[in-house]
Amino acid sequence: MASVEGIIEKIRSTPEIHDNIVSWRTLKRSEGAYADFPESIDPRLIEAFRMRGIERLYSHQRSAVDTVLAGKDLVIVTPTASGKTLCYNLPVLNAILTTDKAKALYLFPTKALSQDQVAELHAVIDGLPERERPVYSYTYDGDTPPTIRKKMRETGDIVVTNPYMLHAGILPNHPKWVNLFLELKYVVIDEIHHYRGVFGSHMGNIIRRLSRICRHYGSDPVFICCSATIANPCDLAGKLIGRDAELIHADGSPRGEKHFLFYNPPLVNREMGLRADTVGEIRALGELLILNGIQTIFFARSRNEVEIITKYLKDMMIRHNRDPEQIQGYRGGYLPNLRREIEAGLREGEILGVVATNALELGVDIGSLDSCVMTGYPGSVASAWQQAGRAGRRAGTSIALLAARNTAIDQYIMNHPEYFFDRSEQNVIINPDNDVIQYNHVKCSAFEVPFAEGDHFGSPPDAEKLSEILQFLEYDARILHKVKDRWFWMADSYPAEGVSINAADMDEFIIHDVSFPEVTRQSTLAQIDRPSAMTMIHPEAIYQHQGDQYLIEELDYENRIAYAGKVNVDYYTDAETETDLQVKHIDQEAGQTRCTLYHGEVAVTTQATMFKKIKFYTHENVGAGDIHLPPEKMDTTSFWFTLSGELANAVRLYEGSNSGALVGLCYALRSTVPLFVRCDIGDIRVTSESRSPHFGLATVYVYDNVPSGVGLSEKVMEIHGQIFEAALEIVERCECNYGCPACVSPSSRVGPQGKQIATRILSALAPPE
Template identity: 30%
Template sequence: MTSPATVTPGPAPDPAGLLRRWRAGGQLPRQGPDAVTHVERLPARDGVSVPWPDWVPDQLRAALAARGVDRPWQHQAYAAELARAGRHVVVATGTGSGKSLAYLLPALATLLADPRATVLYLAPTKALAADQLRTVAGLGLDGVRPACYDGDTPQSERAWIRQHARFVLTNPDMLHRGILPGHNGWSQFLRRLTYVIVDECHSYRGVFGSHVAHVLRRLRRQTERYGRVRQQAGVPAARRGGVDGRTGAAGRAGVDGRAGPTFVLASATSGAPEQSAGQLTGLPVTAVTEDGAPRGAVTFALWEPPLLPGARADTEDLTPARRSALRESADLLADAVSAGVRTLAFVRSRRGAEVVATTARRALDEAVPGLGARVAAYRAGFLAEERRALERSLASGELLGMATTNALELGVDLVGLDAVLICGYPGTRASLWQQAGRAGRAGREALAVLIARDDPLDTYLVHHPEAVFGRPVEATVLDPTNPYVLGPQLCCAAAEGALTSADVELFGGAVVKQTLDELVAAGLLRRRPTGWYWTAAGRPDVDLRGEGGAPVQVVEEATGRLLGTVDPGSSHFLVHPGAVYLHQGVSYVVDDLDLADAYALVHAEEPDWSTHAREVTSLSVVSVREYRDAGPVGLFVGDVDVTSQIVSYQRRRIGSGEVLDTRPLDLPARQLRTVAVWFTASPAALAAAGIDPADVPGALHAAEHAAIGLLPLVATCDRWDIGGLSTASHADTEAPTVFVYDGHPGGAGFAERAYRAARTWLGATRDLIAACGCETGCPSCVQSPKCGNGNNPLGKADAVRVLDVVLTNLPQTSADQPSDPG
């Protein structure tokens, strides 16, 4: 919640000077060429403030002034006016621009004016909701009564919150599992619900976003059921017109005439925010994108770790060609902390965050005993009390450095950070800028460094800065019509109250009617003249995040102590028998994984090796949705069945990456019906391009790996959201084929985006492989850490020839234009 009074810089370290020192050699424990491939300087920007809207109560103005907020920024006031007029609005401005004030102004003003009104706040993470609770409670406003209602809320407090809290902060998971199924107990709150705040709404993408879209529709359904056609108590009708003269009552009616709460959404800068917010809520949404907040200057560097002397990257054991991005990040974090620069290091995985924090602590303690205590790891899976303690320590300055997963990417107020290290491209430009924006939030000079992993996409980006700095942020991808989302969500809605014909339109129209017929045929719903009824005694068990069941608890066998949790979808990879599991710098080895009862038993051990699971996959085509016939080349998108199984794991020496051995695993196979994009090329065309038939498998395999790595360039996905398969002759296509599929049941919209922008996607893939300086393939171009075949066979040069054949024949579409990258 920034304001003109909170951005005056005070004495601080010089982050840009730290980068200059690193480039000159500094104190980093290595020598070699400059690792920086590009430096982008983002200039400081002045803010534009405006007077308070006249409807803001004096009590609220005084409370904000006491916290240094003397006047709102222009975008804050404009968005607040829209919401006050009953217009659904999304504020899509930069990190640190004070989006929270844009939604707090109308929400808190209404709570102060109408003692019966209520407000619901939704955040994607518990940490963000807890942070917002501190903000609202800290204002000390009489009668607002804010409270968090999530999985960490004691049972003894929940009844009081349901009956008395007026500003409830929660997350979509609790709304789905704890509030809507028990809506009778929330009837008073729902009847008086005035605003629904959806924070960090750009994070609701893919399958998770599609589920949340239906949870919000279920919420709208219940607020209508409890029948409060809301008006703003105590505000004369003549003053409810807002910025365009619409009345409050009219503005609060949805496009279908249903009355309900006003939705105010906050998003990182993203493409087409009004479209994404409209998909999420099912309502017409106005976007506010002009950022009126000031911004300190940012130095943004792209950093490629150096090649390892004498390392070979063209072997089956995936020996790294470059210094590990984790080790590079740990060294930079340690050096920044030793210089007094408050730094956050974002790391892609839980284990990676632990490795970076542990390595940095060791380096600092060797230099100055005890200094390592000022660095910690932060990630999902920690217990609630651990997370809160770490947040407090970082905010107070007790911790100078922290290695975190994206759990701290969203919204938590971290004013005072000087630098951000981003260990590996986070998958989307939206996340990249969100993470980079965590530094300099007090208006100070800031440093952001993207440290490339030995990975095709990272390698491409650090050598193509225009793909980072010269393109707009992607649009959020979600698909509420996904049958694996729509069917279960309709069951949830029916369990909360019989579905009616009016609900068919609310949840999506014709596709909903068809899905309801299928649910009736399957015996899940019963059709009666008054609607569709849930048939079972219990509630539907639906996981919003697509993780397939309860979290797997990680338990220390000797003591019975719960260390943390792992989502079930990752358990086969992270806590299989023999896996190394890290928790707050302490290393454990997994003794047993019980999938039925969802627990893993571990013992403390400090091995000198890490573990890497290996997976095998088969795929069959179910149906083709669309295709392009391009002579010897075909491009398709459709439904596929994927069978995958973790069959073994490698133990690799820490530091060198040397493979010690491969050990078998006996884990169950997993089935997935999803959406894929695939291309075929005729054997004759490949032969004409100079590819020997015996080399086709390696050529396709290499092209597949690189294509998976580059897909996040055109779709809002992560390479771990997608999978692939290639074959010299697939049974269903009868041709050499490369498949890339969404790793979520029913698909998440990524394959469709790849199909639309195929030339952009495959062209970048071809250019990356051709430009890589290795001889036969390396992790920077065609090797993959996920490969179940040990990266064998791979044909780097032939992969370029395959892609040349595809690109020569495949016509360009409008989605391939540079103006539409996301």
């Protein structure tokens, strides 16, 4: 057995490991800053916190509580395990205890998260002395039985829920929640950095609806937002709650020393840019840690990978005559009992190693571990810190190790520890004013509380747009009826039902399983959004579902139904699409010598052309077919740039297969954008034209993959210099010769000169050092 310090020494003195560590940062121990409970806090509550071992507050908790007590909206940005939940539990419980009628609504992006926070909340409530009327807190989600729902509506002091239930269950039925809305004093929105892109834009509108209902009942709650570290917490919170929030970000919690190591697996084939397999490397590192008794959490990128790493580590234990049960997998899909057992095993130290998918699936109750190993960059700085936060006790040393994969993003991070440690913040972009999203929520809101002339829904300049929408709903859709300056819902429908808050475009295909013709009632296999239909469920496509293959036998495009039968084939299908962009409107233009940059509106037409049948494992092409389906059309916002003719000529873009370099350029940009603009990989698309019909020049487009856009491409326009620079670095630093998945994609796609030309173009675009 070794101490953490001993292991650190061992890592330093083992060249096979140490040579691959490209960055080693030591985060200093900090003492922590403390403050007393504010005087106005009910002594019973202070006693309850004392019983939980909390004698005083951290300085940031005190500022947060003071801000809430002063009735101001706020956003709290602090790292994992800094006692964030106390920032809201304390003022909320205090208000309930002292007024006997204040109510609070807690919102969490996922159900899993809310359950953990409720456990913490209940622990505090249980510590309160007996009262005539206890504090009632309930979780309202899809699993809540009807009898509890009724009780919750009548007596709940704190209602915990998620955006889905709020949107489709609570808000449209607000008369049943009248007790809550009349006395609603606090709305807690935790983990706001999850509300990004389309989801976040919906969330902003859901909060607008909530606020209208509160106004109807005469309540004006204080909003308490919490976020992981992001670049724009105030901006995001402001857009979500529709007004300014005060920022609390100085962390007063104590920290032990933490060693943060970046581990890049060694190159095994320089020309092809191949590196040693990350999972294999993890195994060796795991051996070092686990066998020395260092309690470690491993983060894998998929559930499948959790199982693989768990198996590797268990096998390793057996080889060393150790108990393999000291290694456990932990992922969604495990039954709650098993999860609770594993959590207890970790707390009590019986389990040495746990392998998990992501920090969000973990209960909060696992305590803190000695070390954390991440297989691959989890996609954002905030998630990486969240995972790293699982290691590290208040006192004592801990290790966090990020092992890179051979992807552009991971390699960029390896080469730019300063990106991670020093600026380390990404923007979370949402646009609640997206036309389509906003329209749908205006509809929902009109169902909930009639709009009156002069009302607004969102930012005041939008008042005119609102009035347009209301008139459309009155005259064209005939859903609203206007009397005396107010628009009343007059239709036999329930609008929230038709609005899915995960996608902007609600049109969905249903896939029927027709494997068993004798079963007359068709069972639904899955649902898929319309834009994905042409590549996923075109006739003859192999649709993969839970490891089984289904052949799409028929696609009823008109009625949005696909008929799929289970088959046993050794291939999958891969559809190819052609994307055509038409520039509709230029909002911004910035000319430079070698290129011109634009932002504006584009019409994107995507057409699936053909599909290939590709054999599993060997990736042989074993057949092909045409796809005849209507094209997908979408109006959205885009950033784009044209290359000057001189630049194109200088890099010989139009010679031979050289224009493939543009494909490589797109690939590199697509990997780079999420480093600077926090979004899901599917939220943006990058495409190119070697000679755009509009400009007659080579053009590259980065567009929002959502009707009307949610502001991502606008951000790209704003920070294009950083993005070009980073993309150039990624491509230049990559040690492959002709392109690989870690830079511009392989030369089979971009041509033999692709990497070199893409590099030259990027160096022409990137601002001089």
